[in-house]
Amino acid sequence: MADWVRRPFGSAGLTQVPPGRHLGVLQDRFGGGVVMLCIDVTGSMDGEPIREAVRGAKAFVREAVEARYKVGVMLWNSQVVDLSEPTADGKAALRTLAPVKRASGRNHLIGPLERCHQVLDRFKDEPDRVVALFGDGDLTPKGQVLSKVAQMKAENIRFVTRGLGAAAAREFGRISSEEPSSAAIGDVTGLADGIATMAASLKPRGLVG
16 A cells, blocks of 8 residues: 555544444445546557556556545546446446557547536535546647636536646646646656555545445
């Protein structure tokens, strides 16, 4: 387990070992939320970048599950290339990531972002809704993307972002709900860790099962 995951030390009251019959109810009540991890698979990501991105994405999924988030994955370029709906065990997300070896296509974020909004819109009762978004380009088409992000933030959807390289870091940092500087991934050697560490922004509040 990586040591950068945010873990408040608290509980929902008295617990017992072995777990009692109310454990499931408490886990549901104090579950973390739902997160969609969106990974850029445009042509500029082909080769080592996409392999490292997938490695980091798998680590993110595992950390999100441990933080009691339902987690889904979207692969995007100018459209939604593949998508797994959020699940509590993360298995669908890992299955989506497993075969990814190549990347292709151009960058056009608005369609994938709208699809992500549709998915999260079905989880309005969750205590935290998060878009974890990675890209190595820009926010094309910028005006529409900024408008969509503002709409989603107004609905209490948080954005955690990473951008590969200085230009992408500036672009994706612009829409982050955190400090813009946190979006920076300098080069491909830090790519896997950069994506994985987005899980540190999740807020585990429940019991560890």
